[in-house]
Amino acid sequence: xxxxxxxxxxxxxxxxxxxxxxxxxxxxxxxxxxxxxxxxxxxxxxxxxxxxxxxxxxxxxxxxxxxxxxxxxxxxxxxxxxxxxxxxxxxxxxxxxxxxxxxxxxxxxxxxxxxxxxxxxxxxxxxxxxxxxxxxxxxxxxxxxxxxxxxxxxxxxxxxxxxxxxxxxxxxxxxxxxxxxxxxxxxxxxxxxxxxxxxxxxxxxxxxxxxxxxxxxxxxxxxxxxxxxxxxxxxxxxxxxxxxxxxxxxxxxxxxxxxxxxxxxxxxxxxxxxxxxxxxxxxxxxxxxxxxxxxxxxxxxxxxxxxxxxxxxxxxxxxxxxxxxxxxxxxxxxxxxxxxxxxxxxxxxxxxxxxxxxxxxxxxxxxxxxxxxxxxxxxxxxxxxxxxxxxxxxxxxxxxxxxxxxxxxxxxxxxxxx
Amino acid sequence: xxxxxxxxxxxxxxxxxxxxxxxxxxxxxxxxxxxxxxxxxxxxxxxxxxxxxxxxxxxxxxxxxxxxxxxxxxxxxxxxxxxxxxxxxxxxxxxxxxxxxxxxxxxxxxxxxxxxxxxxxxxxxxxxxxxxxxxxxxxxxxxxxxxxxxxxxxxxxxxxxxxxxxxxxxxxxxxxxxxxxxxxxxxxxxxxxxxxxxxxxxxxxxxxxxxxxxxxxxxxxxxxxxxxxxxxxxxxxxxxxxxxxxxxxxxxxxxxxxxxxxxxxxxxxxxxxxxxxxxxxxxxxxxxxxxxxxxxxxxxxxxxxxxxxxxxxxxxxxxxxxxxxxxxxxxxxxxxxxxxxxxxxxxxxxxxxxxxxxxxxxxxxxxxxxxxxxxxxxxxxxxxxxxxxxxxxxxxxxxxxxxxxxxxxxxxxxxxxx
Numbered sequence: 001x002x003x004x005x006x007x008x009x010x011x012x013x014x015x016x017x018x019x020x021x022x023x024x025x026x027x028x029x030x031x032x033x034x035x036x037x038x039x040x041x042x043x044x045x046x047x048x049x050x051x052x053x054x055x056x057x058x059x060x061x062x063x064x065x066x067x068x069x070x071x072x073x074x075x076x077x078x079x080x081x082x083x084x085x086x087x088x089x090x091x092x093x094x095x096x097x098x099x100x101x102x103x104x105x106x107x108x109x110x111x112x113x114x115x116x117x118x119x120x121x122x123x124x125x126x127x128x129x130x131x132x133x134x135x136x137x138x139x140x141x142x143x144x145x146x147x148x149x150x151x152x153x154x155x156x157x158x159x160x161x162x163x164x165x166x167x168x169x170x171x172x173x174x175x176x177x178x179x180x181x182x183x184x185x186x187x188x189x190x191x192x193x194x195x196x197x198x199x200x201x202x203x204x205x206x207x208x209x210x211x212x213x214x215x216x217x218x219x220x221x222x223x224x225x226x227x228x229x230x231x232x233x234x235x236x237x238x239x240x241x242x243x244x245x246x247x248x249x250x251x252x253x254x255x256x257x258x259x260x261x262x263x264x265x266x267x268x269x270x271x272x273x274x275x276x277x278x279x280x281x282x283x284x285x286x287x288x289x290x291x292x293x294x295x296x297x298x299x300x301x302x303x304x305x306x307x308x309x310x311x312x313x314x315x316x317x318x319x320x321x322x323x324x325x326x327x328x329x330x331x332x333x334x335x336x337x338x339x340x341x342x343x344x345x346x347x348x349x350x351x352x353x354x355x356x357x358x359x360x361x362x363x364x365x366x367x368x369x370x371x372x373x374x375x376x377x378x379x380x381x382x383x384x385x386x387x388x389x390x391x392x393x394x395x396x397x398x399x400x401x402x403x404x405x406x407x408x409x410x411x412x413x414x415x416x417x418x
Numbered sequence: 419x420x421x422x423x424x425x426x427x428x429x430x431x432x433x434x435x436x437x438x439x440x441x442x443x444x445x446x447x448x449x450x451x452x453x454x455x456x457x458x459x460x461x462x463x464x465x466x467x468x469x470x471x472x473x474x475x476x477x478x479x480x481x482x483x484x485x486x487x488x489x490x491x492x493x494x495x496x497x498x499x500x501x502x503x504x505x506x507x508x509x510x511x512x513x514x515x516x517x518x519x520x521x522x523x524x525x526x527x528x529x530x531x532x533x534x535x536x537x538x539x540x541x542x543x544x545x546x547x548x549x550x551x552x553x554x555x556x557x558x559x560x561x562x563x564x565x566x567x568x569x570x571x572x573x574x575x576x577x578x579x580x581x582x583x584x585x586x587x588x589x590x591x592x593x594x595x596x597x598x599x600x601x602x603x604x605x606x607x608x609x610x611x612x613x614x615x616x617x618x619x620x621x622x623x624x625x626x627x628x629x630x631x632x633x634x635x636x637x638x639x640x641x642x643x644x645x646x647x648x649x650x651x652x653x654x655x656x657x658x659x660x661x662x663x664x665x666x667x668x669x670x671x672x673x674x675x676x677x678x679x680x681x682x683x684x685x686x687x688x689x690x691x692x693x694x695x696x697x698x699x700x701x702x703x704x705x706x707x708x709x710x711x712x713x714x715x716x717x718x719x720x721x722x723x724x725x726x727x728x729x730x731x732x733x734x735x736x737x738x739x740x741x742x743x744x745x746x747x748x749x750x751x752x753x754x755x756x757x758x759x760x761x762x763x764x765x766x767x768x769x770x771x772x773x774x775x776x777x778x779x780x781x782x783x784x785x786x787x788x789x790x791x792x793x794x795x796x797x798x799x800x801x802x803x804x805x806x807x808x809x810x811x812x813x814x815x816x817x818x819x820x821x822x823x824x825x826x827x828x829x830x831x832x833x834x835x836x
Contacts, residue, residue, distance in 0.1 A: 049549075088555060094833075142756075179702075179705070180705070180709065207798065242819070247706075247710060250713075251713065254713055258715065258716065262715070263715050264713065264714070264715065265712075265713070265714050265715075266706075266712060266713040267702075267703050267712065268699075268702040268703045268706040268712075268715075269706055269710075269827075270702045270705060271698075271699055272698055272702060272754075273695050273698035273699060273701075274692070274695050275697075277691045277692050277695030277696070278695070278698075278701075279694075280689075280690055280691035280695075281686075281689055281691060281696050281699040282699075283702075284597075284685075284686040284688045284689040284690060284727075284729060285685050285689075286688045287598070287686070287688060288665075288684075288685070288686040288687055288688060291598065292665060294683075294684060294685065294686075295668075295669065295672055295682065295684040296681070296684075296714060296719065297676065297681050297682065297683075298676065298681070298685050299713065311702060318792070321822070325653070336690075338560075347798040370810050380625065
């Protein structure tokens, strides 16, 4: 299972991911701009792969810097933007405006880019954007909805960066961490067309009953300058390439499973919802697979098989324990499987950080519950107080990788053996 | 989808289910005993299929009576036992004791049998059993755990009925509504060996910190007479046959899908957990299937396909709305799918009753959210107050079948078209 996870992370590694998507040599200036948690790692990879002259500026999350020689790296706050994000966005927009028709802009997009590239529209303050971002993050809105609003409060998102760079050629290279891999959603699509409108943004706020800050609502009401839409001639020289995604990483893991003689079943690249509840569904599927096989068409799929899934679950905190969504998923899975023979699992964040812990995730074995019980550790009680880290730490079954400098969300493998 | 549901229910229809499992003609007496929500319907079916002389007594839930000619039907309370269940169990035990070596006992087991056949062990009162049943039902214990306790507080469960009937031949015919279809768990296995022990029962109460009633705990401490165990010579003349199950019903629906040219994917016969959270996982799988296909081995499964699943989800009430777990599942699915094209779904209880409503479940269409919005009905708000019935009632999309007189739990079909 660890090998499957490594295959998934490797498929999303910026250097490996960019290698197949580098633009051809260029006569004019090549300016690399970018935003996201993987921005610095992508910039470093781009530098090492690019032959010609190069300049640029990317903004990444505090602590996610890696050394670059020709592209400047700055850091800012995530998921709620700060003044550093604003300064970075201003400078990035300036760079885009400096481009001529012979030049090209390469935009490196990755998860977190929406917060890290944040430049309030005229009449809005950073505080307004922070307030509405917090409200959206805490109301259960989906990322596509959040970014619909963000794009209509910004001077850089939703294709406005591409507009600033026109008539230069623009290429977005993106690592996706959003369900569906929509170019207009990843990092709020600064350099691609935006199919959403001011009316859509107002509808999102109405749906979640967000009525503050007033400046945000009145900006959306005024609806003065729409984001550039698909079909706009502006986008004739604009391209988008997905270089890494949850799906591609799951596919890589599936190939690795196949070569080990294990049947891979990729259930979904976008499982969301409460981690412990997703675990119960996955446990049910695994137990059915173990019990009588999983019927597809006229066949019954049988073990050895591995259920692969991606996406980003959430944890609603009820206790004060330690642990991220991946270890919580596994502890709930342990409870639901109740020591079922032949079923083990790995759940890790592909960025190497499960929640705010030092581990990427953990591994669950059929014997884990019994081993924990022998140590006096009661899974049920730990789960009740969101203390999953303690469970796997005590067993020595944490997976620790350090930051991987990429992010295609969570990776889960539930292995069902005979 | 309605045809798939009908196929699932038909496969679990008592008459159809029993037809392939009737014992051969018998020289001695044939006594039919039974307990469960389908007991009367199974008794009626048995009567109509059996050629020779016949007598018997079954206990079913209040309101689940159907007319029988030769087998007496009594009613009792479910899920917490009442005095009627106790009287029925006494009489059923008496009938079993009356059997000689030439006779056969046919025990008709179905969901609910544990509560409906309830005879406290010596020293315990009905009130004790009611109290511990309530505690177990409300603490989140799984059905196998609840029945482990029940079997050790009873004079009839956990093989004791078979022991009372010895040396008669004993055949259990069961309709399963429990995950895994374990004969010892269905209706607490009155006529099959019990692999669980007093120590197991004590461990369940300890796990869920149930410390009352004291009489129950001290009975389990004394551990005076173990239930008959697998391998006991008592069971040489005892057989068990599963006549209907969630898995078999899902298989029947799968065949129906195949014949309609739709690829069936049976995910699991035992999905449990919070209905709205299970919906989010199913939505993710459906969206992935729609988006890029669901990879299995070297293939990608593509629409048109239908995701089938069974089991029994739960609803944690937060509001005061109307609706069962199936309509709640569908409303949450609607939210998660957000009107995705080409994805529709049916979720119904195979017993014809979703929770305490008059409908079996409902159907969701891609346009349902928009149609509801046009009627001024906001899905999100209804879901927040567990008011899913109103949503589907307003759309005219409830599925109403009336009681089906069988029960193999919930049936869900998520149809993904091109």
